[in-house]
Amino acid sequence: MAGQNISDIIEAYLKQILAEQQQIEINRSDIAAQFNCVPSQINYVIKTRFNQQKGYWVESKRGGGGYIRIEKLHFSDVNHYIDRLLELISSRVTEDELQIFLQQLYGNDMITKREAQMVAVLADHQTLNIDSRSAEETLRANLLIALLNSLRYQRM
Structure with missing residues (x-):
């Protein structure tokens, strides 16, 4: 300890x-x-x-x-789980919030550790390089929503 x-x-x-x-x-x-x-x-x-x-x-x-x-929480199927995550996403997502979502997806075997790391790098403040924090967080939310929806469609 x-x-x-x-x-x-x-x-x-x-x-x-x-x-x-x-x-x-x-x-x-x-x-x-x-x-x-x-x-x-x-x-x-x-x-x-x-x-x-x-x-x-x-x-x-x-x-x-x-x-x-x-x-x-236990979900009956992948789509139910993705729906629940989508409900939790606001119109803006910080880097810390994105990390929480990525940890959940990794922890539930929805994405690999490497995929989580790649998404985190792509949505990083320095990578996005947007002056407006609000615009950056909105873009990050949109990226997360797109990722979740792509996971849903891949699994159907």
Whole structure:
């Protein structure tokens, strides 16, 4: 665990449990106590590492009997999965958001690691070389949409 920060450790712990169960229900305070951190650290991990873009459904209830329920999303077929990803794309996509989508596609065997790297390079800020950040992010969103649609049609 050398070199890992507390967020990485908490993420790994939760993913290990999710590998064994369809969904988990945790208490923020209990997990924070287990890892000797503040409950807001748990919130941060959930928000940044277990969101819909990364293939998770999160439900929470605050208060005395509060909980956080995390479920790994499973899709019935490739087209359903692609549709869900398309719904998550806004009209503008940052480089970081593109990386998340590419990691999802790679993690679900939709593209190879090399293909993910090539798309990332092609959609990189320096490659696009557009002065307007807004125009660059719009172009990146259009490229991602085109990639997803090409994956759908290749698999039919």
